[in-house]
Amino acid sequence: MKSPGIDDIMQYRFLSQLxxxxxxxxxxxxVSQAKDDNGYRHELWLCSADGKLLRLAETGRQKLFAWEDADTLLFAAERxxxxxxxxxRGEVFTRFYRLCIHGGEAVFAFELGxxxxxxxPVEKGHWLVLGEYDRNRPAVDGLEPNEKEVRLAALRKDRDYQIIDEVPFxxxxxxFTNGLRRALYLYDEAAxxxxxxxxxxxEVELYALSSCGRYIAGAGREMxxxxxxxxxxxxxxxxxxxxxRLSVGRFHIRGVTYADGELLFSGAEGADYGLKENGGFYRVxxxxxxxxxxxxxxxxxxxxVNSDCRLGGGTILKAQGEHLYFTSLLGYVCGLYRMHLDSGTIEAVYDEAGSMDCFDISGDTIRCISLAGQRLQELYALEEGVLERLSGYNEAAYENIWHATPVHHTITDQEGFVFDGWALLPQDYSPEKRYPAILHIHxxxxxxxxxxxxHEMQVWAAQGYVVLYCxxxxxxxxxxxxxxxxxKYGGIDYKNLMQFLDEMLRVYPAIDSARLGVTGGSYGGFMTNWIIGHTNRFRCACSxxxxxxxxxxxxxxxxxxxxxxxxxxxxAWKNPEKLWEHSPLRYADKVKTPTxxxxxxxxxxxxxPEGYQMYTALRLHGVEARMCVFHGENHELSRSGKPAHRRRRMVEILQWMNRYLRESGDQNEQE
Structure with a gap:
């Protein structure tokens, strides 16, 4: 039986926009999948009423689409x-095509500049468009070809300069988004x-259109x-x-929709728990x-729920009949819930283990895209609380391939809070053997x-590591x-992580406590930096x-x-000491862990520079350190970066862990 490998991610299919x-x-x-030219292929698929699947467009460039009517799809593409x-040459435009779902070639519809x-769609021939508006860019639409080229040439020269007069920039x-706005437009196709x-x-961050087409709601920050x-x-x-203007500067708004012409939104005022407060549902x-x-x-x-096996999103909030349906994370499961619009009563529609990434509902019929039952994303029908799988896009990922099954644990900390954790055990795990372990922080x-x-945690387990996360x-x-x-960063969270690790060492004595690695990204990267400045129990780290x-x-x-x-x-002015107190850089002189x-x-x-600073500090203090910089990538490297870059990242991490944590007799490392 084969084991998960780094290159498997090139074969996975990711679903979105149901x-x-x-x-x-x-x-x-x-449906999206990595392709050979270091990008992703995006295809538009149809699922019939009886669950049959049909690929509709084969250029591999469809990411944006809408239903125009029951028989026609509108999609954007560069064909x-x-x-x-x-x-x-610097032109900014989007071209749209019409496609009849019953057959035939796509036909050019219109172009927006x-x-x-x-x-x-709002009504026949009228569209609601979310597009990007640049207050600093002169319009080139409608210009004669020669005049347009002159203006585009001037814009290309201006690429060497960036004017900043906003925060954030x-x-x-x-x-650089200085002067850029996501804006809502009405487009009249005939005119x-x-x-x-x-x-x-x-900046329009959320919006909704009433079913009658009369009302458009928007929510977002103002510049x-x-x-x-x-x-x-x-x-x-x-x-x-x-x-x-219905509410100004009162709410952090997370969702907007209409129910029978009434405007609903989810959000929080943040009075008790600040920026990330959960809040509730409101009617205007x-x-x-x-x-x-x-x-x-x-x-x-x-x-x-966190995963490196999704690409794109979809609907997470929608009113239907007497209820508002929404996905929500409770415990460690992202399920589907609904609120009765009159009573405000909330009940679970589906809350089994896994993650419902998006859904849509029509009448009494619900379909969703989910990571369910330890499987990669697939399309499902939800009937009476049971998921029926409609697709098998990732079936090959399970053919004679071993996968580690997460073992769930609960821990109670010193203040009485209960938290969840998991262990992935290597194939043929035996309590009589000794294993290195990796602590992964989200x-x-x-x-x-x-x-x-x-995926990457499955690869580590396949390489003989006990993988711990909580x-x-x-x-x-x-x-x-x-x-x-x-x-409190670096306080109670750090204590929880160390308590979890101690408990896993007790539950799994086969873990070699002298061969521990730690890694994490974003906040997990902060915590990795913090950990290496506060304990030497890890033999290596990846921040x-x-x-x-x-x-x-x-x-x-x-x-x-x-x-x-x-x-x-x-x-920096009212309490600068606190900023420095919680900065891992302050403790870099205490680090001994190769990172x-x-x-x-x-x-x-x-x-x-957050990485550069910590890397430089460690080198200045004689600690072995290495830095791998990915050009052209952003914060989403591990989730939506170029496939070759995602592969190289996993290779870098695995080789670093192998260098410090492996011993003779361990499984062979992947190249």
Whole structure:
């Protein structure tokens, strides 16, 4: 029987953007897979009412689509070299094509002179468009070819310069965003006109369209030199042509939708637990604008369980009939729940182990994309609380291949909080043998591990490592009080991690306590940096996309100016000592652990100087250190980076662990 290997990720298929036809019955979704030219192939698939699957478009470039009607899909694509050449010259546009699901070739529909993120039909020939607006870029649409080329040439010259007059001035995954806004537009296909319905100073992060097509709601931060920390909620009336600002700077908003014309949203004011507070569900009365709390919900909406085996998203909040359906993380399971719109009562629709990544519902029919039953993503039908698998995109991943089954443990800390942890045991594990172990720490910190499939941890287990991971204080899934470690980073969370490790050494005496490694990314990278400055029990470490210095993170990261101050409960002027107290760099002179640093040079979430600083400090203090920099990648390297880069990252980590943790007689390392 074969074991999971690093290169298996090249064969995995990732599902996203599940959407039912307006008539119900059949649905469409995107299937993505790594391809040879170091990118991903994206295909549009149809699932019929009786569960039959059909690939609709074969160019491999479909990521954005919408149902126009029961028989027609609209999708965006660059289908020829001429289009790609235009993009290389600096033109910004999105071309859309129509495709009849019953057969025939795709037909060109229209082109919009902007980068489009999403599109939805409003009524025949009218579309709601989420696109990117650049206040600093002169328009080139409608210009004569010669004049257009002159203006594009000037824009290409300006690429050598970047003017900054906003905070934040960049965004992870988008690059420099100074002057860029995600905006909502109405597009009239017959007249070929675009009308902006959001304000030019707003970043649209969430939006909804009422089923009648009259109302459009949007939520997002406002720019006044600095993006607001909390969102503004507004509604546009297509009949009257007016916009009403419903809430300004009161809520952190996580979801927006309509139910029979009534505006609903999920969010929190943050009065008790700050930026990451869970909150509840609200209804907005029209025309008074009064906001009613329908139900509190001490859990995160829409956050899937951590995995490196998904690419893209989908619907996580939708009203249907008398209920509001939503995905939510409770414990270590991301399931589907529903709230009764009148009573506010919340009940589970599906809460079995795994992660429901997105869903759609039409009438009484629910379909979802899930990591379920220790399997990679597949398409499922949900009927009476039972998942019926409709697809087998990743069936080959299980053919005569061994996979480690997570062993679940619960730990109670000294303050009485219970937290979850897991162990992956190597193939043919025997208590009579001795094994090295890797402690893996998740990011966030308000995210969570579960017992879903996680490729790189399976690879480590296949290589003979006991893999340990848990959800310490600060993690998601157990409510606000459990998740709240503001001003306490490196305290109770560190103690939980060490308590978990001690318990695993007791439960699994075959683990060699002299051969322990530790790794993690983002918050997990921060904690790895913190650990090596506070204990020498690990023989080696790998710190990924980390934080080492709260001063530099807070004033450089795309989220630092509000996330850093919220999480540290301090800033550089009111309490600078606290920022330094919680910075791993402060303790770098105590480090003895050989450490590998992995960082990407376009990571604007945890910018690369966070890695450079810690790496340099260790070298200055005589500690063996290595740094691997990935050019052109960002904070999402391990989840959506170029396939070759994802492979190299896993090779770097495994080779580093093997170098320090393996002994003769262990299983052979992978190349």
């Amino acid at each position: 959407k039912f036809s307006p008539a119900g019955g059949q649905s469409a979704h995107i 020829c070299e001429k289009d790609r050449a235009r993009k290389e 902007m980068s489009v993120m999403e599109i939805r 960049w965004s992870n995954g988008r690059g 070929n006109t675009l009308s902006m319905v959001s304000a030019a100073y707003q 006044n030199g600095i993006y607001s920390e909390k969102a503004t909620l507004w509604e546009y009336d297509r009949v009257l042509g007016t916009t009403t 009365d029209r025309p008074s604008g009064f906001i009613h709390l329908l139900a509190g919900h001490d859990a995160t909406i829409g956050l899937p 990011g966030g910190p308000k995210t969570a591990f579960g017992d879903e499939y996680f 959800n310490p204080r600060g993690s998601d899934g157990r409510g606000d009080a459990f998740a709240d470690i503001r001003g 990924q996309r980390s934080i080492s210095n709260w001063f530099s993170f807070t004033y450089i990261s795309d989220i630092g100016y509000y996330f850093g101050t919220d999480q540290m409960q301090a800033d 590998l640093f992995i960082h990407s040079d376009e990571d604007y979430r945890c910018w690369i």
